[in-house]
Amino acid sequence: MRCRKCDQKAVINMRHHKLALCKEHYLEWFVAQTERFIKKYRMFGREDRVLVAVSGGKDSLALWDVLWRLGYQADGLYIDLGIDGGFGYSRESKALTQAFAEERGLTLHIVNVLGEYGATIPEMAQLTHRGKGKPCSVCGLVKRHEMNRIARDLGYTVLATGHNLDDEAAVLFGNTLTWAAGYLRRQGPVLPASPGLARKVKPLFRFYERETAAYALLRGIRYIYEECPFSVGAKSIYYKQLLNKLEADRPGAKLQFYLGFLKAKEEGLFAAGKETVPRMHTCPVCGQPTTAPGKCAFCRLVERVEERKELRIKNEE
Amino acid sequence: MPAKLILRNKTYEVPHGITIKQALKQLEIPLEEVIPTKDGELVTEDTHLKDGDVIRLVAVISGG
């Protein structure tokens, strides 16, 4: 297969775009497409201070690399979750993220969950009996809260994550199976800023997972190849596999599924019905918005973790 | 000598002469979920496997 632009040997063939490219032209195309989507979906401008949530994985590092090449003001945020999984998952991914930032002279903020709140993510889940052995819901809650906190405290106007099209299509698939109207209404590549919360954007949302991986590999980005040990058997992976079966027979099916959703939403398919927008309250402890009066879910979690830890110490005495 | 495809810790042997795409189909590995590489370089799925070729497949799906 030959590159469409220069006739050299192609390194990747994107069947859904009927486009094969060589290394040089693929890297160029990927960066230019990202810029196009940032503008098309009005994500941010050069005047914005962007905080990129980086995990050490291919997607978030690819995103940070592209934003840096495009000249945006993009700093990184790594949240050390304290997950080991027998191979030092958090330690490894943190080291790779730090090396990435150092090589490019980029600013990286690191939040250590254990240092900040006295327990790692798996410990928090265990102490509070949340998630039936899987800390994923606790992890999601903590990550969201910490991203919002750092963005606000350090004055970032935009929070960017590395979600790709497969991530978004899998979430959409799950939300559609259960007709989760509230989630469907909120799902999208841009979530506008609200009082106390920065705008959230997903600049890579139109790239297939295969494309972000190819970008990271071709760019020589060293990322964590091993999965989070808790993602084994995750529903999102199952949905991705199902969608890939569709994609194999009908190239472009995944992209069409997601873009069709965005278009339908624009045309009012998911307009708010009787359900009114919940009145937002402010958490008295952390100051972040919350749907119910009183402490937010994160602050209640942290409180319970502290209680349980004290109890444990007392029992040991 | 057959060609080899390696995915994570598994090695699969396939006859040479066929393409990577055909080999993946035989092994029931979805092309969407891997990137084939040869000698550290990315290769497209229409590449014909030669005697003794070693193709490393980079898994691309991640959870979360």
Ligand SMILES: [Zn+2]
């Ligand atoms: Zn080219």
Ligand SMILES: [Zn+2]
């Ligand atoms: Zn709070």
